[in-house]
Amino acid sequence: MYTTVVHSRYCSNCYREALALVWEMEGRNCLFDLPAYRVVIKVFVALNDLSRAVRYFSKMKEAGFSPGFDIYMDVIKIYAIHGRIGNCKEVCKEAEVAGFKMEEQMRSMLMNI
Structure with missing residues (x-):
């Protein structure tokens, strides 16, 4: 459900709201699946946040997912x-x-x- 809401905020160009949801996901120890990593990386790219985009790209690969x-x-x-x-x-x-x-x-x- 979080992934859908983050994607909705991303599509609405509400990147800060999407970011708050990402931190909430992290705080609740939610496991990220490939669609979650995809949208989170898009949010960080939209925010021009290189370090976080690269960190989540690495975390995605470490979790065993193959980037598209x-x-x-x-x-x-x-x-x-x-x-x-x-x-x-x-x-x-x-x-x-x-x-x-x-x-x-x-x-x-x-x-x-």
């Missing part, structure tokens, strides 16, 4: 916004190893930076 293409793109996006091009390239390679074909524009943009 959209999650990889969100992480690449926030790294790019913060000028972390090396990290962008690293996540691109990880996504390709996972079987995702990175968009040629994204790849060429990263290679030119």
Whole structure:
């Protein structure tokens, strides 16, 4: 249920309200599933919070979930916004190893930076 409400707040651009729900989930020791990680990472990207986005990306992988293409793109996006091009390239390679074909524009943009 929390995931649905967080997603609703995200879609309404109420990122701070979504963030409060994430902290409530953490406080209640709720287990995150893949959809929860997906929307929480999107919230942190929308808030331009690199450290938390990356931390939840790592926690998601540690929990045994495989990121989807959209999650990889969100992480690449926030790294790019913060000028972390090396990290962008690293996540691109990880996504390709996972079987995702990175968009040629994204790849060429990263290679030119």
